[in-house]
Amino acid sequence: MNEENQQSIDALLPPCPEEPQESDCYGSGCSPCVFDIYHLQLIEWQKQCNEIRCNERCRSETTDTESDKPLLSQIKFSPFQLLSVQQHTHDTFIYSFQAVRASSEQDLRSHDIKYTHVKEPLDIKVGQHLIMRYNIDENQNGFLTRAYTPISDLKSSRMGQFEVLIKLYEHGKMSKYIQNLKENDIVEWRGPFGNFKYVPNSYRHLLIFCAGTGIAPMYPIAKFIVENDSDETFVQMLFACKSFEDILFRDEMQQLALYWNFSAVIFLSRVESPLQSQARYGEIIRKGKMDKSVIHEHLAGKTLQRVLVLICGTKSFNKDMINYVKQIGVQDENIHLF
Template structure:
């Protein structure tokens, strides 16, 4: 038994790092980096309280230093490949590693995150005018990759983005720190007859793995309908991947191009020039049993707000609507 408060506090898990004001991108991400911090701080305080109450004996928090991913502290991952994907967007593959005495050793073990969950990247620019930045990204890789201690993230780079500048200057074999996973989404196979995915821009990235999981499951009888809005065909993310999903019997997609549809040649997608409006969705949901429909929404703050309002007007039960 531990004899003092100091002894017990030595067993406390590391306190989560508080984001700076500039770490928030202002795009209405859900959850925001401050939402993540608030939740993790609450969990940390609860774990510490249990350790105090039980005189240092508690399984409330896993303090195993060998854990590849932790929601409370950052772990090192090595950048092992960069693949150009679309205009100003690349797929980055990271490998779990241990760093001992300056030596980097790769680890091939299951990372343990689920579809729909995201990880948080931290830049390494401490002590500079850029400061420490964090951003959330959703892995798009399959479970086989995760079993090898790797994950892929699709990241769009912005010309004036602080985190984009950090990522743009990464080199192969560089070490980047991640923590997670975060997100409470859990998909239950065959619970719904229809899954509607309403997304805009980079919002397609967390929904794509869910769609892929559904269509690749031979026991699934769920229909997936993707409604995807982007500015230009050249900026469309996961274009080839969505086209492959359309080869499955239970997946269809409708792509809305808001500015330029001229570059759509060479593909067989169903393009619509314009925005996703209330009338569009009324048509899409017509005749569907709304109590048996799951709606997943991910986009900008304004897009999410509009889609949520449209769903409420149509009459989709609020418990069947999830905003990422």
């Protein structure tokens, strides 16, 4: 492979995880410590890089016609058309995208280009994420990329569609771009990434600890399990956010709770009004944070080898949760960090 090809592949690789500073470690013997988490992230990053390099080598050996090209690929950004934007909570929105093909790839950035919808399957598994790219400086080829997790079901995916729930941050770089998106705009995506593989009935209990938009990979996983009649796994979702107005997938969690094998507990860290006044029928809402006693309570009485723990939240949330479940005796192979 020549140097130019090598450079173009290197440009596709995800950013290397940031190594923690010595000062990030409190020196209090945490298990896992920030360096253990960094090590796990590094292994996952290396796996993704190897996969991309391998796919790219295979791809360069074949000359695809436009219609043979995959609609979504890990190595190359593909255009998707924004179908709709729906407000979900005060600061989150659901964006729905449709796979399209351009008449000629060279014209991708031209304004008068024609795109046609392609209703063919996208191979996105539950819990996987995609990377969105935005060209912040066309002259300099400066791109901004961010990861988002499809929340839509397999039915949409079979029709070349996916939905993402995005929280918009006031000063967020990508948030500013996303805020200005309009229906029919073309947005570039690549993926899917993530090594979570779910095999029905391989565990008795799936225990989900998530915070904020960390619920994005968890909702489709829970839905996938409870909608499968032959999957007898119990799913317990513990979701943390600040207040009632920040609860994500509230209606959807209530729908899932109609199934015999799903339950959810919502933890609100900043609530003033009495919980009963805003809690809905059947909702289990608690004040405060998810601490070790909460985790203990939900693992008590379960055979730990038959429990799979899924964790997704902020860095500090993830670190705390991993710490708690490990202290209780859950083994590494029974923990998946998103």
